[in-house]
Amino acid sequence: MFHRLRVGSVERLTDDSVAVTFTVPPELWARFRHTPGQHLALRRTVGGEEIRRTYSICSAAPGPGEPSAPRVGIRRVDGGEFSTYAIEELAVGDTVEVMEPMGRFRLEPHPGYFAAVVGGSGITPVLSMVTTLLAREPEARFCLIRSDRTVASTMFLDEVAEVKDRYPERFQLVTALSREERQAGLESGRLDRERLSALLPRLLPVTRIDGWFLCGPFGLVSGADRALRGLGVERGRIHQEIFHVETGSAPVTAPAAAPDRATLTVTLDGRSGSWPVREGESLLETVLRARSDAPYACKGGVCGTCRAFLVSGEVRMDRNFALEPEETSAGYVLACQSHPATGEVELDFDR
Template identity: 40%
Template sequence: MNTATAPPAPLDAGPPGPARRTGPHALDVTDVRPLTADTAAVTLDVPAALRDVFRHRPGQHVTVRHHRDGAELRRTYSVCPPPRRPGTLRLVVKRAGPGGFGEHATTRLAPGDRLEVWPPAGHFAVPELPGAHHVLLAGGTGITPLAPMAAHALRRDPACRVSLVHSARTAADALLADEMAELKDEFVDRLTVLYVLTREDPGSGAGPLARRLDAAGLRRVLTAVDARPGPGTAFALCGPPGLTDTARRVLAEWGAEPSLVRWESFTSGDGPARPPEPAGPAPEAGQARVTALLDGRRRTATVLPHDPALLDALLRTHPDVPYACREGVCGSCRAKVLSGQVTADRQHALDEADLAAGYTLVCRARPRTPEITLDFDA
């Protein structure tokens, strides 16, 4: 009898497996490849035993933990699978400033190094809308979740159309341009790719889209890709908060279906994360008790008056609680409030439906009641 071993399934095939969120996994770096002057593609090997844990949907992200000078830094990166490389994760990392993980990854990280990586998370995705026109708007490294989302939509639905608009400083800064050109060759009749170059030399021949992608520029883009308001057009936006906020406002004025506008923002900050303050004597007045459900386990913590957010209280005794940016942008610490009440600063990663359903970002939330129960698994 002849037998054969099936090749490993791509990490983005099928629904995500039962990812363990209670801590990171150590993954080996297999390749670090410069993409532009300040970005690099980092490829990680995923052992067979962790394939289900790291199975993901296009649009999801992972959190990477890095230790430097005794401080812990966590950063989130969209999973951007390398073409025809099953069993790997690829992250596109940008150097945003000195002392952060981006600087380390683009200047010192090398094959053979190991990174601590949490399993994929996030809800950013194109909607299941047969025959839709998917308009994807990326700013800078915001292309990294949108590129795999475009490929997934085109391969899943032969009746759909995709228009991808990428705002970059110059043509040399346009990430993944070669891969998008290959995808365009594969789906020449159904994929449109436009580049908006904000700092390109006017004499470079870049054309009328060589300008800032402000509200007026966004309206020109909608016209250029023949996007029409209504239930057949869906939008996905990823970039800095200023870009996504402007795009959402323009789309609302233009008449886009609110439920078909998805977005994810990111922060460019890359400095050391602020560690949680140590527990110490504190007056009873103003304290609160928070109970968190994570991976089916119950965790409790006391929120002290000086705690900036619920996250700080939880991290004192439960360092496995998920978080990354601490700015309400990445959404890693999203949890549902099951009982009690919280108040929170602006939470970029949540939309109106999330807020109405009772979700909060623990890095931005403070207690309004003495007892609060959160569910990270919801």
């Protein structure tokens, strides 16, 4: 569900990024209480066309009874209509349509030893994880390995430094720059699979980390995942969120034979309906023709907002960068990437 929220502040982080804080009225505090790592979908209409984008919450999660004021990090994307608007036009006092927090890339605060490998704006959800975890759990530790192009392009540079100053014994920070030499620390260059495979065992007891959180562009996340798996880390301890998929960097599922005619039945917010699937359209597009309230944001298989349970029938997913293997095994699919492989398909968005 979307709500109109007023912009409380817009802070310039770098030349191409800002942090936007929303003011939430008391009656909506409970709806906008987030778990560290979750994101918000933002919506605006331009020239009659609806634009939706998801941005991760970077602020610490509020405690019981505390006001909710979610803060998101937004970096400009080449040709990005929403990011350009946010950076160049959005101002304090403006209102934005904001969906309630969503996402399964989460860290519920509890004692343990955790680590993250992030690239660029991938720091955004992890900043929320770190600040919430260390403030609430005195027995928790966190190691952050981050990769950025240059110091000037690094988002939340001061905020991360403040965390390091506040928790010097429990927070470890390792920074790599891909396009700038440093006098101290790691040599410049990208954090690829080979480099991480050599680096991580020197920093941490890799297989004893309670949870690994990987966030950023597809290349970094997939390389870090392969490095960790090669070092013996269990799949269940690795959590991923991809912010950007470079063109041609990830495979698309080969097309499967589609039925001549297909009917989609959907349960959404307690109401059910059935509609014919038009040739070439995704199941999400089928639903949106009749139900404009169907949940979605990126339509690229990345954010997971359109996650639904496959009740019956079979589907083919073009791409999946949001669902964990456990979720797909349990029967969940991304409606924006799914096409019917049988004549009858039923999805449940409420499970």
